[in-house]
Amino acid sequence: MAAGAFGSVYAGRRVGPSGEPPSVSALKFLPTGTSTPRQLRHLRELAEREVKLLSRLQAPRLIRLYETLTVDDPGHPELDGATVLVLEKAEESLDALLSRTPRPRGGPELLAQICAGLHQLHHAGWVHGDLKPPNVLLMKDGSVRLADFNMAAEMEGTHAYTPAFSTPDYTPPELLWSEIGERGRQIRPAADVWAFGVLAHVVLTGSQPLPGSTPSARRNAAVRYAQGHDELRLSPELPSPWQQIIADCLARTHRERAVHDAASLLRRVESAAGTARSPRSHPLPRRWRWAAMAAAGLAALGFGVNNALAGAGETAADAVGYDRCDKGSVCFFTERDGMGEMCAWDGDDNDWTAGENHCGWAAPKKARSVFNNGHDTDAGEEFVDVAYYAQKRLREPLGCVEVGARENFTAPLRPRSHIWEKKCRASDARPSAAQPSEIRVRGDGPPAGR
Structure with missing residues (x-):
């Protein structure tokens, strides 16, 4: 189905009890066969981040995790020991949609759902850390799910800590030159707000908000803008209700962005998209979660699997x-x-x-x-x-x-x-x-x- 920097995703068929139709899930493999011990530790940490978040949070705009497994098949050393996440299956990514149809007709409605997912994450105390079109999934019914939480981090006071990895086009200027400590890079929710502003500009105009023909050139433009040398010039094709929203998301500093949190941003985005809700209809859960995940089987792809990462179905932090x-x-x-x-x-x-x-x-x-x-x-x-x-x-x-x-x-x-x-x-x-x-x-x- 797809491959990324940290793993590959395949479609898998889960066979239920006799008489029940099979269901299809997405299998995200984090391979180990060609990795060094240091790389293995890194991959394990990334997998644990994603499992930790998805096992604690179950929300309408977050991709659902059914089960975590490991491949147990010495006959296939390239896969033996790989972590497998059994996930809700999507139809395609927003990235695939944009490559096929720039400026999709339903773009504003998609952005409202993406912002709702961001609100659900932030309210629960998490930062995504890698919001971009490939990490936004579209379901068969057209609804949106946020996915790929390898970089996600739980807030500790005003900051969270995330691995030193980023996609330059969706990274706020302050993180382009940030120091990397022992626990990784400090990140705030305002980083996701910047990424949403970039993503919204791409969806609505088909272009990046900062000038440059390459990611490197646009990164340099972001630095010049943050230092006050250049002004932000958004596309003239941007619909008027969205101009101020995106300008606020792309404010120069995290302090300026922080006043536009995901909750207030969601209200403005829904209004601009024409999807604003009444106070009690179609509610947005604040922290909708289960204390135990639903178990799911995994059909054989020719590999044996065992349950892995104990505690994946436990409830959040020390609360009882x-x-x-x-x-x-x-x-x-x-x-x-x-x-x-x-x-x-x-x-x-x-x-x-x-x-x-x-x-x-x-x-x-x-x-x-x-x-x-x-x-x-x-x-x-x-x-x-x-x-x-x-x-x-x-x-x-x-x-x-x-x-x-x-x-x-x-x-x-x-x-x-x-x-x-x-x-x-x-x-x-x-x-x-x-x-x-x-x-x-x-x-x-x-x-x-x-």
């Missing part, structure tokens, strides 16, 4: 229980007191089992606790309580949880959808006198007559 639920989200758990597996949203979801933001354990398991970690009422947010339902279409709720409440259910529930409300109705949420932290519900099945 209810503390795993991000501010602004509502989280449901498979065990009492916020334990077990978790699904979290900061918007409505009308179908937990088949919607875009579906919850992996919702069908086979029940929920036993919930935490409404609330929206910011000081910022004027009206929809702060959450009603949840036993069916996909929102009818009579199973119950409702008020903002700030951490509750164990009196009996295990199987919710199928939820919606943010201004206030729980008294008939929906009835605290138990014996257990004030719990709520009573009307049962585990759908309403009568369904």
Whole structure:
């Protein structure tokens, strides 16, 4: 299918149980056979970065990781020991689309989805570090996924640390001459904002925003611009709503860019693209993740495979229980007191089992606790309580949880959808006198007559 600087990607067919149709996944091989010990360590670190991010974050605009494997086949030394990432399969990359159709007709809508993915990453505390057209994937339904997180890094205060590798055309000026420490290069979210500005200019005009016929010439132009010697001259073919957006993304310094974070940028991009959403429709999850990844099989390509990289399905950093639920989200758990597996949203979801933001354990398991970690009422947010339902279409709720409440259910529930409300109705949420932290519900099945 494709090959890059750090591996090759193939299509693989996963054969399910008897009677079920096979599904197709993308297999990303990180080879080891011709590498030196130092190169092997480097490849391993890159693989671990990608696995770490994708095992912690499951979001609509990030490519999905199903499983991590290693090839166990001494008969093929060029592949023996290779790490294999079993990923959601895309139709093509944005790079392939642009090479075939410069300035694609749906470019603004694609940019809105790319920016949404960037927002999901940044809100979860990660920097992509290598945002460019080859790392943006287009699915069969036309939707976008961000991919290739070999350079991704988790924020530690104001910075993250990423390997000393970059694509000059998408690298902000301050990183073109940055120092490389023992942990790599310091990077900020503003680096992704610069890359998005370049990418948006390419998508909308078919040209790079900085002058020069080669990457080296454009790199020198970026340095001159950052030092104040040259002005930024964007293409006159750039649609007017996008001119200021891209100019802000390509501000000279990271401090100037930092005021235009991914959240504010997303609102402006969606408005320019004509895809702006109402406060409660088609929600953007803040940190939508599962505490355990779904397992997937891998069809034989002639090589044996074993599970690798222990801990790939573990939840994020040291948080446990209810503390795993991000501010602004509502989280449901498979065990009492916020334990077990978790699904979290900061918007409505009308179908937990088949919607875009579906919850992996919702069908086979029940929920036993919930935490409404609330929206910011000081910022004027009206929809702060959450009603949840036993069916996909929102009818009579199973119950409702008020903002700030951490509750164990009196009996295990199987919710199928939820919606943010201004206030729980008294008939929906009835605290138990014996257990004030719990709520009573009307049962585990759908309403009568369904």
